[in-house]
Amino acid sequence: MHHRTGILILVCLGLYACSSDSTPSGGGATAGAAGAAGASAGGAAGTGGAAGAAGASGAAGAGGAVCDSAKLVGKWAGSNYSMEILSDWTYQASGTPNMASIDVTGTVQVDNCDIKLTDISGQFACLPEQVGEYGFTVSDTTLTFTLVSDACDGRRIPLTKGPLTKF
Secondary structure, three states, X not given: OOHHHHHHHHXXXXXXXXXXXXXXXXXXXXXXXXHHHHHHOOOOOOOOOOOOOOOXXXXXXXXXXXXXXXXXXXXXXXXXXXXXXXXOOEXXXXXXXXXXXXXXXXXXXXXXXXXXXXXXEOOOOOOOOOOEEEEEEEOOOEEEEEEEEOOOHHHHHHHHOOOEEEO
């Protein structure tokens, strides 16, 4: 196989992975690898599947931020809000910057650079039909949400106030 043919195949795999519709729980490791291959081959690549566990995204933002869903897992804090995204794609949120109390729990769905947050329980939980839809970029230390749509003030306001910092 010629070198150019190999690169073309990698780029095509990367483009295919970017066009697939998957969620983190849906086994995106193969698509993630394809996205990584496409990005390394210099092609137009995105997250390569929502799992991102294979590690790569070609969609870089400021300061090396990408929409790599694997980097979402962890504890994040803003000025008066914090949340923890767990590896089972659930989240816990707190009205304190250090997760001192759990006020809301919910589920996370990721599709490329978009995230959907659905509250399940808690004293300040939004209504189940009020799914928050956001774009996101994430680095090793910073998570930024960009509003797509969210009718719930209690979630929308803190998530769009500014970037969250990993702690």
